[in-house]
Amino acid sequence: MSVLKRIHVTLFFVAILSGCGSLPNEIEHTNESVSAPLSSSLSELSASFQTVPSTAETSAVLLQDSGWDALAQRLALIETAEHSIDIQYYIWNSDASGHYLASRLLAAADRGVKVRVMLDDINLNEREDLLVALNAHPHVEIRVFNPIPTRRGVTKWVNFLGDFSRLNRRMHNKSFTVDGVFSVVGGRNIGDEYFDLSNEINFRDRDVLVRGSVVYDIQTSFIEYWDSRWSYPVDLLAKEASQEPLLQKQPVLDEIDAPVYKNYPALPEGNKTAHQYLTNLMDKMTWVNAKFVFDRPVPLDKDNTDEPKETAKALGKLASESKKEILLESAYLIFDDNQLKGWQALINTGVEIKALTNSMASNDLTTNHSGYAGRRQDMLEHGIQLYELKPETELCEESTKDVSKCAPILPYGLHAKSAVFDDKIASIGSFNFNLRSTYLNTESILIIENQKIAEQLTQDIEHAMDEENSWHLKLQEGDVRWYSGDKSWESEPETGRWERFQSGFLQLLPIEKYL
Template identity: 30%
Template sequence: MIILIFYLMYITIFGIVIFKDKHPQVSSTYKEQHKVERFYGNEASQDRVILLEEKTFSGLARVNLMENAQESIDIAYYAIQKGYITDLFFGVILDAADRGVKVRILLDGIFHGFRFSLKDVQYALINHPNIEIKFYEPLNPLRPWTWNNRLHDKLLIIDHNYAVIGGRNIGNRYFIQESKKPPTNDRDVLLINTDPKTKEGSVLNQMEGYFNQVWDHPITKIPFDNLSSRQQKKAKKANQQLKQNLENLRKTDKKIFNNHYDWVKMSLPTKKITFIHNPIQRFNKEPWVWYDLTNLMKNSKMSIVIQSPYVIPTKPMLPYMDTLQVPPEKVTILTNSLAATANVVAYSGHIKHINGMVKKGLNIWEYQGPDSIHAKTFIFDDRFSAIGAFNMDSRSTFLNTESMVVIDSVEFTESLEKEMDQYFKKSLKVAKDESYIEDPNLKPGKVSWVKSFSVKGLSYITGLFQHLL
């Protein structure tokens, strides 16, 4: 009991308290090298873009890109969840590796999901000569200061020519309608380099450079040096099972495979696409992504639209927004309602900020469900769109690896706004008394007393460590 008490004190101090203060400011070097003007393009870029909004098509796009990969597949994800989609995803990866494609899989070291029944899938991937796996900051019970710096990126890079970035993890809820749990509405973009011979001018070059930095970083580790004979047997069995599942799917769900997509013809032009990301090291980071996003806010003159599954603007984040030119009534935030949210802990931090945002005159719209929204999106002056993994909270600002793309394209932004309108139609505007402004076409989502009580109760606890939400 004494050992347990000391251990709890130890992790409280070194896993929670030490992150509360000392939030680094963005260095003068970063500011000098990363001016807001770099997001602006003057002519047509070699990079084009496709919005992957609909769940099924986003999954089909990933399958198609990996099916047609010839040289390399680089994958970075926060979480892998057991289910149909994961079996499909890794079946296609193994198939590509069998063709000689070099595959690198980079996952968060705590939330990767390769445990229990998926452990054998991990063995199968490690056992393949053309596949490498690494974990960013694996779990170490004796070093609690390593628990909070998580890899939150969601990237897929194919053959140096295509890339997918957005908010989707790999799991059924992000790609199909489930019967057991309400699905999650998310958003990705497919980026296309139309001139592979001059890749230096493409955003894919920036993304590959970042992937390599994280892959080669000292805190990124391989899960096993060598598989034991027992693990190798499990690996072979899992390999056979994944391939058999893939073969069965090719017979029963033929529409998933061998599709012909003219990606360039389907895409929209851009003036420029720029990749932004956080630093990689431990402890509180310089808030590079937040700095870049708030610089775009400050440079906006007409409107700002933000979509985030929850909004937790902590005190260290606020100074970066102190000189906005856009008046509060022209700032719109779309987020989940209590009825819709799938993240009760984070939402318990969010509810403490709703009143303050409404009183400042911001337009707060809450999605009513029964499903939830998980996309992370910023729109500036109907011209620039930022899409990726960054949530509007302290964790994404100072702790996680995070990445987004900033797209300079009026055509793409118009397309994005049309898609986002479907969520606004299922959302209610928050009034100054925190009730909803009535809409004759939409009723507030139903909230169970258990969920309501849980969120309100948790808010008293999470209020003490909003810097970790």
């Protein structure tokens, strides 16, 4: 028996001994359908700004340009909610913004709003007891997607390895829908680093405030995940659920103050301020033809990790129909051989393809960067133009308005996931242009057909590609070089030998699809 096989057998028996059957294999739910929104102040607000759009343009969107915008809009929606708040996220951090948003959700629940929160299991970090406590509120319900059966310590991760084909499929979707009228979708998780508030690292990110007909599709997606057989009530994940944690935790949440930004206005607090804030946004929203695409929560062929999912297919179709230019912006960027052939075929027809991603210096995950670095030369050889974000980019201060949140004081990186096709169609969502998003995770994207929005997004991405913000990569005699103005580098700028060694070593491992 080979050493690798012995390891697999050992892990299998350890997983059994550590209680891998502590949760049912799947859950049966009573399936529901999307109901028409009830009359509310948000529905009246939306209707009062319902200009007469064209037949196709039945949704309105507003791109969120900063962390303050993103947090303020979510808070304003919570403060004005009257009937329902449905939330779906990959990560919800226990930090200032995460706690404050949770406190406002509890306040909404206290006034009778039905709050439903769907989280992926991979980042719960043993917070089940707190979630169970919140779930004890009569108007709050929390479910967890595809949980690992054993909940504590090393055995949790041994269990993960014991059922790798299923448990490696994570819910990466993000949506935030209030009263069935307004939604926020895109790339942001819930956490300080996504809202320009962190004292450890901050990210350039992007999502969209949405109203109109496409909100129905976003709500449909949420309900499909909520009622899927891989969706588990959170109280199943904690063996000793009681009311005591609620008594301990809720007063702490009640006492939390709103986060403060140095050079932004105060975040909207209270119904009146929040309603006025949203009213001021209405004229800024653009009527578009929008489509929300999401992957099935439980794949029909869940053991097949070689078939692109619906979001990947939708983006592939948009790419194949492009005639002039495709802009890609992705925190993690990895293409396999078949994808590279497809890009090459498009380039051969005259389509220009530019991609912005993290540099090693701006990437928060060396593992993810190693997958990209291993394919970087291939991408350049196939004609893709590559740009890597500088950690000391001007984009950080433009978004945060606070130099103390930016490099060199704090790391700054790219987390946005966007694309523009021929300056006509924009895509913003949770989909990274890597193999995990293509084949493994569930994702969601908002496809926007509108030239004004597409051109706005093009300007944002191309600004990020400017030399003051990114390095431009080229091949010189078959080797990768980094360029900025009249300077060039033969290896990753602003990195050390140890970082480059780690990346090179990880490239030797067969983990490309899992990064």
